[in-house]
Amino acid sequence: YISYGGQFENLSHAKQRLSVAIPVALALIMLLLFFTFNSVKYALMIFTAVPLSAIGGIAALAIRGMPFSISAGVGFIALFGVAVLNGIVLISYYNTLKKEGGRDLHDLVEYGAMLRLRPVMMTALVASLGFLPMAISTSAGAEVQKPLATVVIGGLITSTLLTMIVLPILYIIFNSEWRILGLRIRFNAFLPLLALFFLGQGKAEAQTRLTLEEAVQLALQNNPEIRNASLRTEAVLAKKRAVFDPGLTEIRYQKGQINSALQDQYLEVNQQLGSLPEHIARISYVKHLASLSRSEEALTEARVTVEVKSLWFEWMDALLRMRMMQDYMQTAGRLQQVASIRYSTGEITLLEKTAIESEYMRLQSEYKEWKENSRQAANRIRQVLFLTDSLVPADTLLEMISPPESFSLAGDSSGRSVLMWYENSLKAKSAEVAIERARYFPSFFAGYFRQDIDQVHGFEGWQAGISFPLWFLPQSAKVKEMKINREIARNEYEYQKFAVRNTVENLTGELNKLAARIAYYRNGALQQADIMVRTAGLQYEKQEIGYLEYLQLLHTAMTIRLGYLDALKNYNQTAAQLEYYTR
Incomplete structure (x- = not known):
């Protein structure tokens, strides 16, 4: 070779x-x-x-x-x-x-x-x-x-x-999670080829992205409290079929030496008919009870809606604060690194270095706190929406929502959802009084009988009767009890009308105050904060100001921006509360 x-x-x-x-x-x-x-x-x-x-x-x-x-x-x-x-x-x-x-x-x-x-x-x-x-x-x-x-x-x-x-x-x-052939799979690094193979059949299932309006609709569909309120309304409506309840039918049969020495037979059928005024009062009671249940359902929907909106604004506020603090924390971190180097060379004092480190540690602590606040707010929203999937907002914009239509505080507010429940509760209590009063009236019954005497057939007849209470004291006590309950319901209704008017007046004033504060931030303070950040950065680069002055100016600008977020969150939550009392 x-x-x-x-x-x-x-x-x-x-x-x-x-x-x-x-x-x-x-x-x-x-x-x-x-x-x-x-x-x-x-x-x-x-x-x-x-x-x-x-x-x-x-x-x-x-x-x-x-x-x-x-x-x-x-x-x-x-x-x-x-x-x-x-x-x-x-x-x-x-x-x-x-x-x-x-x-x-x-x-x-x-x-x-x-x-x-x-x-x-x-x-x-x-x-x-x-x-x-x-x-x-x-x-x-x-x-x-x-x-x-x-x-x-x-x-x-x-x-x-x-x-x-x-x-x-x-x-x-x-x-990401993918749905492949009906199965939910989270792909690890071992499965890239399988993911590409089934990509045409599978559909990516990312985190649930929601807007505020979608969150409210999901809450109205899924929240168990709203479902239970709807079921209670159905249960009350089912009572309409039992409004006319004449009572039990009585059937008696006898055989033996009744009227003669021979075997006699006796058959009797009686039917209670009840009291006509009581039947009419029951119809009215069930009607008011259904209205009470519907108003409770509307009130539950309104309360859940306000709760979702308030939690949503709290969540957005926490996310925006996190991002703002993250940017500020990155700047403070860079300053801390530079300060450590300059301190080691003797260019700055220990006081300056300590102040910068303290500010950076404070920002880290606040960032973790708002991160936890954001997580808790998201979990509370999931609880109200009755969802197990993690939530991600479709956007993190926090804008002023439109306040509800104003109404005259001196006018009639009985049509409001908050007061409708108390008004219907008063009507239901009044109907209960009417039912107890109707029991003073006599009740009627009718019957039929047939008998055989001494092996002679064909003895039959009809009977009718009336029953009424001769002893009025027990029924009078029940009527008095129902009247007291009605008076309690009336007092609650009158007080709630007064309280709602005052609450709406206070919320309207608070809303106007927060709107003025937001206008202050938008018309000047936010622009001043932006100018402050830009100018401080330029002066720091030119070494016209030191670390502490730069951090102080950034802190002032961040305080202004955080104040704007706080005012915006409070405005939206107040507007949501006002909507609850005026819808």
Whole structure:
């Protein structure tokens, strides 16, 4: 046989070593990614940068007309290690935003990609520019340097571009729930091929996105209290069939020596007919009871609607405060890092460094507090809506809602839902008094009898009668009790009319006060806060103000913005309460 030595032999041995070194390098990269994220899913997602970078490396060699060599193979090993850095930068920030909460999955990916575009580009450019002199080298050793640098630069270009497109899509796919063949599946990193295969049949089931109007409609459909109020109305309506209740039918049969020494037979049928005034009073009572139940149902719907709106405004306020504090906290964090460096060089005092650290710690504490407030508000909304799925707002805008139509406080407000219940309750109590009074009237009954005497048949006849109470004291006591209950209901109704008028008057005044405060923020204070932030940033960059002055100005601007959010939330909640009392 023929064997070749020299450079060819060295190339063959080097290729054998590369066939071992490259898989080992890839395995080590995968292992380190797993240790970094403690997740196979995220490790495999970032590892997709390896084939994406290999595309660019091979294309770059083809464009420059270079063959695959040992130098190019070493370049691929270096490329794979650098290419995954982009994925680490992106996925790490996605996970940080996910832990902070308050964002929909799609918004989180979009927001994170925008903020991490510059760091990803800088990571790729630093490595690419570092290899650029080697790629264009023409001096001694260029035949070794050029393939290595060409592979790294070409691979980083394609890896960076494709990573910013493919990786966000994969993050959404692997963190969403999908419905496939009727089954709900959350895809892990092991199932990407299965997800792509069934993509035409499956439908992504992300978190439930809701607007305020949709939340109110879901509450009216799902809330158990509203369902029970509706069922109570149906139960009252079912009583209409039992309004006319004449009483039991009595049948008696006798056989024996009744009227003679022989066997006699006697059959008697009696039917109670009751009292006509009592039947009429019962019809009126059931009618008022149905009205009372309907007003209770309307009142429950109104109360649940107000509760959903109030919780929704509280939720939006917490989310907006979280975002505002997050931005301010990032600025304070950068200032803290710079202050630590300058303190170590003796440029600032310990007091300045401590003040900045204290402000940063305060912001972290407040951010965690509002994050928990947001979670609790979302859970309370889910409870009212009777939903198990997690909720995400369709938007986090907090705008002024339209106040309800005003009505004359001195006019008749008996048509309001709040007062309708008390009015119908008074009518029902009055109907109860009428029922007890009707029992003073006599009750009627009718009957039929037939008998056989001494084996002679055909003795029959009809009978009718009347019964009335001779002893009036027990019934008088019942009537008096019902009258007292009616008087209590009347007093409650009159007091509620007075209380509702005062409550509406107070809420209207509070609404006007909050509207004036919102106008103050919109007409000047918010613009001043924006100017304050921009001017403070420019003066800080020019070193015209120090850390403490910069933080103080930012804190003042944030206080103004938070005051605006507080006024807006209180206005909307007050308007919702006013709607409850005036609908």
